[in-house]
Amino acid sequence: MRSFSIDKSSDAYKAIVLFVKCLIIAIIPFVFNYCFVSDINSYTRIMLDEMHKDGYIDVLFLGASHTYRSYDVGMIEEETGLNVFNAGTSAQLMQGSYYLLKEVSKTNGVGTVYLDVTYVMQSFKKADKTQTYIIADYLKDRRIKWDYLYDAFGIDGIINGIFPFLHGYTADYKTLKEHIKGTYKNNSYEYVTYDNEAYRGQGFVYSFEAVDEDFVFDEVTYIDPQNPISDFSLKYLDKIITYCRDNNIKLVLVNPPMPDATLSLAKNFQEYVDAINEIAVNNNLEYMDFNLAKEEFLSMERSDYKDCGHLNGVGAGKFSECVCKILAGKERDSFYPTYKQKLDNNSDNTIN
Secondary structure (H helix, E strand, C coil): CCCCCCCCCCHHHHHHHHHHHHHHHHHHHHHHHHHHCCCCCCHHHHHHHHHHHCCCEEEEEEECHHHHCCCCHHHHHHHHCCCEEEEECCCCCHHHHHHHHHHHHHHCCEEEEEEECCHHHHHCCCCCHHHHHHHHCCCCCHHHHHHHHHHHHCHHHHHHHHCHHHCCCCCCCHHHHHHHCHHHHCCCHHHHECCCEEECCCCCEEECCCCCCCCCCCCCCCCCCCCCCCHHHHHHHHHHHHHHHHCCCEEEEEECCCCHHHHHHHCCHHHHHHHHHHHHHHCCCEEEEHHHECCCCCCCCHHHECCCCCECHHHHHHHHHHHHHHHCCCCCCCECCCHHHHHHHHCCCCCC
16 A cells, blocks of 8 residues: 655645635634624614615615614505615714715615714714624625724724624623524524514614603703714715715705703704704705604604603604605695794603
């Protein structure tokens, strides 16, 4: 029998060893991510997977949790016949909205964007890791993903993009087990369905909670009357405006309704309204603030909210009915010019 020997000093052997080492190093992050990144309960993971499977989007709702809890996509589609999608993510900053818009428009094509400009998220002065990685982890366009991460955090962002287990996920014994299951791979809604809320598809989350008479509205994000919108938010709002103009996308600035108690505690809400309105006028955009809605168009109550700032499922239904009317070309003159007039004529019952 002939025996074979390996010449470990040969260039071929050294090349094979180097290749194997590089392969192992390349595989390590995938193994760690698969075993230890506990994204089982991520709304964004499921939402973006659905978005990539959807067709041309007539109307895209874009923003933070005020977005994904406010627009009942199923209701709006049924009443308007349009293909709509809710790309809201938790605490989405204007920077995240910009890169999400690029991902959705390049993947599906978009006709109109309803951009959430709720004041709470516009006070941030720089990128936030949690808000950024919630989105970036699930972007499929590699160029947009890496541009976003580098824009937000430089090389550190790129490293976190390769190793998601670095940015705060908590793995438990169920992680690997659930990752193997078909329900995880198929983005089953069972992972994002709870006693108090349920994911209803295409980005919309329905909440069953409602504040009661004893609930205290004490969550406050103060509005600086001199700088109601941070330079950071303005920078990416301008990028969104330019992107929409260059790509023939209609852009509408929107504020979904919030409790009057919360807006009153924030102080200077009118200064914020004036700042957004000035941006809209200067860029020939439509701005609709549903916190200024007239009573015959939209009248909210304490029971329509789940907490200090978000609509519950019932409130989202009322709000979405108004959105349907607007998409149908009706009820466009249904807002007071100032928040004071709205409070005087159509205050909800959250202010004690």
